[in-house]
Amino acid sequence: MTTPEKPTIQRIATALYRRPRLRLALLLGVPLLWMVGVYGGSIASLLVQSFFKLDSFSGTVDRSLTLDTWRDLFTGANMSVAARTIGMAASVTIASVVIAFPLAYYMARYASRRTKAVLVMAVLVPLWSSYLVRVYSWKLILSADGIVSWFFGRLGLSGLLDAILGLPGIGGPSLSVSFLGQFLVFVYIWLPYMVLPIQAALERVPRSFLEASADLGARPATTFRKVAWPLAIPGVAAGSIFTFSLTLGDYIIPTVIGDSSPFIGLAIYSYQGVAGNLPLAAAFAFVPIAVMGLYLVGAKRLGAFEAL
Amino acid sequence: MRRMVSLLAALALVLAACGSGDEAVAGGPLQEIGEGEGAVVIVAWAGYIENGETDSAYDWVTQFEADTGCAVEVKTAGTSDEMVALMTGSDEFDLVTASGDASLRLIAGGTVQEVNTDLIPSWSTVDDRLQSAPWHTVDGKHYGTPYQWGANVLAYNTDVFGNSPPASWSVIFEPTDLPDGATNEGRVQAYDGPIYVADAAVYLKSLRPELGIGDPYQLNEDQYQAALGVLRTQRTLVGRYWHDAFIQIDDFTNEGVAASASWPFQVNILQADGAPIASTIPAEGATGWADTTMMHANAPHPNCAYKWLDWSLNPKVQGDLAAWFGSVPSVPAACEGNDLLGAEGCTTNGFENFDRISFWKTPTEDCNGTAAAGACVPYYRWVTDYLAVIGGR
Numbered sequence: 120m121t122t123p124e125k126p127t128i129q130r131i132a133t134a135l136y137r138r139p140r141l142r143l144a145l146l147l148g149v150p151l152l153w154m155v156g157v158y159g160g161s162i163a164s165l166l167v168q169s170f171f172k173l174d175s176f177s178g179t180v181d182r183s184l185t186l187d188t189w190r191d192l193f194t195g196a197n198m199s200v201a202a203r204t205i206g207m208a209a210s211v212t213i214a215s216v217v218i219a220f221p222l223a224y225y226m227a228r229y230a231s232r233r234t235k236a237v238l239v240m241a242v243l244v245p246l247w248s249s250y251l252v253r254v255y256s257w258k259l260i261l262s263a264d265g266i267v268s269w270f271f272g273r274l275g276l277s278g279l280l281d282a283i284l285g286l287p288g289i290g291g292p293s294l295s296v297s298f299l300g301q302f303l304v305f306v307y308i309w310l311p312y313m314v315l316p317i318q319a320a321l322e323r324v325p326r327s328f329l330e331a332s333a334d335l336g337a338r339p340a341t342t343f344r345k346v347a348w349p350l351a352i353p354g355v356a357a358g359s360i361f362t363f364s365l366t367l368g369d370y371i372i373p374t375v376i377g378d379s380s381p382f383i384g385l386a387i388y389s390y391q392g393v394a395g396n397l398p399l400a401a402a403f404a405f406v407p408i409a410v411m412g413l414y415l416v417g418a419k420r421l422g423a424f425e426a427l
Numbered sequence: 428m429r430r431m432v433s434l435l436a437a438l439a440l441v442l443a444a445c446g447s448g449d450e451a452v453a454g455g456p457l458q459e460i461g462e463g464e465g466a467v468v469i470v471a472w473a474g475y476i477e478n479g480e481t482d483s484a485y486d487w488v489t490q491f492e493a494d495t496g497c498a499v500e501v502k503t504a505g506t507s508d509e510m511v512a513l514m515t516g517s518d519e520f521d522l523v524t525a526s527g528d529a530s531l532r533l534i535a536g537g538t539v540q541e542v543n544t545d546l547i548p549s550w551s552t553v554d555d556r557l558q559s560a561p562w563h564t565v566d567g568k569h570y571g572t573p574y575q576w577g578a579n580v581l582a583y584n585t586d587v588f589g590n591s592p593p594a595s596w597s598v599i600f601e602p603t604d605l606p607d608g609a610t611n612e613g614r615v616q617a618y619d620g621p622i623y624v625a626d627a628a629v630y631l632k633s634l635r636p637e638l639g640i641g642d643p644y645q646l647n648e649d650q651y652q653a654a655l656g657v658l659r660t661q662r663t664l665v666g667r668y669w670h671d672a673f674i675q676i677d678d679f680t681n682e683g684v685a686a687s688a689s690w691p692f693q694v695n696i697l698q699a700d701g702a703p704i705a706s707t708i709p710a711e712g713a714t715g716w717a718d719t720t721m722m723h724a725n726a727p728h729p730n731c732a733y734k735w736l737d738w739s740l741n742p743k744v745q746g747d748l749a750a751w752f753g754s755v756p757s758v759p760a761a762c763e764g765n766d767l768l769g770a771e772g773c774t775t776n777g778f779e780n781f782d783r784i785s786f787w788k789t790p791t792e793d794c795n796g797t798a799a800a801g802a803c804v805p806y807y808r809w810v811t812d813y814l815a816v817i818g819g820r
Contacts, residue, residue, distance in 0.1 A: 173807055196815030203818070258674070262681035292613030293682055296666040379619055379668035381818050389621075389814050395508045396807050 162408075168401035180397055188398040192406075197386065201406050204383040207298075208366035211305040212313075212359045218306070219313040219358065220351075226314075227321035239318075242311045254304060254375050261300045261376065263293035291378055301377035305366050312361035320354025321347070356423030363414060367407050383407055456543040460733050467731035468500045470513050470523040472718070474752060475574075476501045484767065485751045487744040495738075497731035507789070514538050518725045521732040524574050524718050527562040528789035534563075534570050539721040541568045546733050549740035552758045556781050562788065563719040571721035572736045573757035575748060578715040578777040578784050579618070579626065580706040582689035582697075584679070592707035596630045598686050600661050605685055612664050616678065616687035619668035619817060621809040622787060625714050626688060627654040627661075629785055633711045643714065643785050645794040651804040658816045668817055679704055691776040692753030698775075708780050715777070715784035749776060 125133075135142045172188045174181040191197075226238050245253060260266055271280040284290040284297060291297030324347060332342040370384025381389070383406060391400035418424075469476060476499065479486030488499045502520065504510045507529040514523050515538050525533055533539045544550040550558075550572070557573040564570070583593055587607045597603065599615040617623060628643035631653055640650050666682070669675035672693050678684045679697055689706065697704040720739050726732050738744060745756035746765030755776045756762060762773035777784075788795060794803040 191811075194815075196811070196818055196820045199820060200814075200818055258677065259681060262677075263683050264681045292666040296613070296682065374670055375674060378666060379670075379817050381814050386814060389810055396810065399811075 165401045165404055168398055169405065171398045173396045173398060179395075188402050191399055192402045197403065200381050200386045201383060201410075203380060204367060204407075205410060207302065207305065207382070208363045210302060211309060211366045212362045214302070214306045215310050215313040215362045216317075216355055216359065219310060219317055220355070223314050223317035223321055223354075224347075226318050227324075239315075242314050246311055250308065251371065253308065254372055257300075257304045257307065258295050258375050261293065261295035261303070263295070265293075265295070267294055295376055296378055298377060298380075301372060304372055304376050305369070308372070309362040309365050312365065313355075313358035316357040316361070317351060317354040320351045320357075324350045353422040353424075356418040356421040360415065360418055360423060364407075364411055367410065456541045457546060457729050457733060458543065460546055461730050463495050463497045463731045463734060464728040465496060465731070466498045466500060467522065467728050467735050468502065468520050469720075469735065470502045470504055470510055470520050472524055473503045473505070475524050475718075475748070477748075477751060482751075485747055487738075487741075487747055491735065491738045495731065495734045497728070497734055499735070511538075514723060518723070519727065520723050521726040521728050522723070522735060523721050525571070525721050526716050526718050527787050530562045530571070530719050530721060531565075531788070531795070533721060534565050538724055539570050540724045540726070541570055542572065542722055542733075542736065544569055547572060547737045547740070549737050549758070552740060552742070552760055554757050554759050557717070557757050560717065560719075560786075562717060562786065563721070571719040572740055574718045574720045574739060575745070575752060575754040575757060576715060576717035576781075576784075576786070577691060577752075577754040578708060578713050578780050579688055580691060580694065580713060580777065581686060581709055582679070582694050582704055582706045583686040584684070585703040585705050587685040592705065593686060593709060595709045596626070596688075596711055597634075599664070599688065600627070600630055600657055602660070602664060607685075611685060613666045614683060614685040615661075615664050616667060616669050616675065616684055616689075617658075617661055617665050618688050619670045621806070621813040622714070623688070624651075624654050624658065624809045624813055625785065625787075625790075627657040629714060630711050631657060642794075644788050644790045645797065645803045646790065647803060651808075655812055655816060658813070662816055662819060690753055695753050695775065706775075708777070708783055712783040712785065713780070714787060716787040746772075749773065 135145075168180075169188055170184045170186070171180050171182050172185050173179075222238070222242075226235050230238060262268075268277070268280060271277050280294075283299065284293065286299075289298040289302075291300075294300035294303070328346055328350070329342055332346045333339075337345065368384055370382060370388060373380070373382040373385055383403065387400045387403050390396045390403060474481075476488060477485045478488035478499070492498055502513065504513060507526050510523055510525055510529050511532055514520060514533060515536060523529075523533070523539070525539075530539075553573055557576070559567075559569075560573065563573070581593060581596060581599070583598075587605050589606055591606075598605065598611060599617060603611055605611050605614070618626070624646075625643040628640055628646055628650065631638060631650070632640040632643065635653065638650050638653055640646065646654060666684075667674075667678065669678065669687065669689075672690065675684075675687065675689065676693050676696055679687075679693070680700075680702060691706065694704055694706040720736055722729070722732050722736070740758050742756075742758055742761040743765070745758045745761035746768045748754065749756045749761065750765065750767035750769070750772060753776055755773060755778050759773075759778075762768070762778065763770075765772065790803060790806045790809060792803060792805040793800045
């Protein structure tokens with residue numbers, strides 16, 4: 120039965136078949152090297168940097184290990200930058216869920232095949248144009264002489280807009296120079312990343328579950344609360360990872376819209392790019408990493424990774 | 428004609444070289460310009476060396492390359508720190524367009540070499556006020572040729588201020604009613620770079636002489652805290668701090684900004700669009716910047732580098748660049764007869780205001796070498812504290 124000379128390719132195949140570990144190493148070696156070497160390595164070097172400090176006289180980095188930089192990080196000013204960013208990320212995420220859920224529910228449950236295709240397109244099309252173009256257009260839309268305030272004026276509601284802008288904390292001279300406007304733009308920009316995972320999760324809820332719930336006498340609200348929502352939670356959590364982390368890391372929108380109050384990304388940029396204070400920038404970079412770490416642990420508990 | 432010009436230039440170079448032949452200094456600057464090396468590598472700010480790719484009307488590289496055979500290679504840098512790092516870390520660069528904060532550091536570190544002004548025929552055409560400016564002249568030696576300079580002006584809306592420009596920076600620093608009767612709250616802007624602390628110091632210098640502020644870049648702790656106080660008050664007035672020139676242009680157009688610290692660049696563009704914007708330098712004076720083309724101590728292409736130094740002072744180059752950048756030429760002759768710059772270009776960009784400008788330099792702990800360490804607040808603290816001020820702290 121045995122042929123003395125097997126083709127090389129077959130010998131390799133056999134060798135690989137007999138050695139599963141080698142197979143795995145060949146398959147994952149390069150991606151793993153990338154993840155651990157390039158990605159993990161740069162995070163590690165970032166961590167090491169954060170234990171150096173800036174020499175105040177020469178303005179160069181002093182490469183002896185110290186905790187001074189970490190002490191500098193925990194000042195009121197830096198912490199308020201972090202709180203502002205995390206607060207914005209959280210409110211953008213909540214608002215995205217509130218807006219995206221009904222849309223995703225409609226797309227998954229009621230829309231005809233054709234309508235659904237149109238809606239998916241409508242959600243995705245904005246992603247085809249440049250992020251910068253969209254942000255700059257929003258600046259014009261929300262500006263004092265922009266279409267939104269024109270529209271309020273036409274409806275005779277300028278007083279209402281002024282009252283909203285007069286609110287302490289979120290108001291400002293115009294929508295484009297307020298936290299409120301910044302929040303609107305963030306929600307607009309990241310909304311598609313919330314709609315699609317929720318829709319995917321809802322598609323997987325069998326219709327029979329909802330019918331069974333109704334048959335057992337549950338009213339629509341109860342069915343939603345006890346059946347549809349819990350089964351959609353992984354999708355919501357997955358979407359929230361996108362909206363939360365993208366808002367947390369964004370440093371373009373806060374420079375274009377809003378009152379210039381710094382976000383984490385801007386602070387890191389200033390410390391590194393303007394002051395040449397690489398250690399402090401590195402230490403600050405660990406704030407979003409830590410926040411996202413905690414967030415992912417929470418999301419995993421909610422089953423977010425089952426919906427990806 | 429072109430060949431004629433280059434012939435004349437070459438002749439001038441030879442004559443200049445002969446003229447300086449008697450001062451032989453071992454290890455000193457080049458004594459005569461030889462054959463070009465075929466290339467010159469320049470570290471420059473973005474937009475400073477244009478070869479017509481961005482806008483075909485703005486090209487001051489192509490002709491130089493044709494005349495000298497030196498191919499120009501540009502490495503753009505975003506910050507002065509980056510420029511210093513590039514120059515100190517490598518021997519592959521010939522020239523750098525260093526601002527006032529970088530130039531002295533480069534000289535002190537021995538990274539750049541003295542230039543022999545006799546080899547630069549256009550040297551005599553340089554503005555007298557710049558020829559021996561302290562940011563490139565040390566112990567009577569010149570370490571480069573002035574390239575361009577400019578002021579940070581107060582831009583204002585003429586619909587709000589009418590025909591009388593604001594006389595003081597106070598319109599953007601203190602809560603006040605503007606000539607149109609409304610408050611300035613939410614209608615003024617300031618620059619979001621930490622160097623803006625110096626603008627507050629310039630304002631305080633005349634407002635509170637008892638603080639004894641001399642150089643706005645050399646502030647002791649008390650003066651620095653007073654400046655931060657001014658900036659905290661300003662935070663309550665400023666809607667948005669500007670960072671990107673084009674965002675500010677949009678804010679003047681669509682947000683009803685009445686006054687702001689600004690650059691001639693934005694003012695020129697707004698005026699070209701017919702916007703009711705003008706600029707002034709108030710009574711207190713202003714901050715500004717001045718850049719110098721400096722030569723690396725180990726420049727690999729010294730002959731081409733000298734040719735570029737001379738070319739960079741060509742009135743046409745200087746005028747075109749000033750029009751492109753909204754800056755002021757280092758050669759007064761450039762102000763006349765330049766189509767791109769226009770008859771009033773130099774005046775608009777601030778030519779008359781040289782004496783009223785505190786030119787930009789990096790604050791250091793030892794007050795730029797004039798005092799003991801710790802006497803002045805260093806730049807990295809300006810960065811942290813100004814970020815906190817903008818964040819409302």
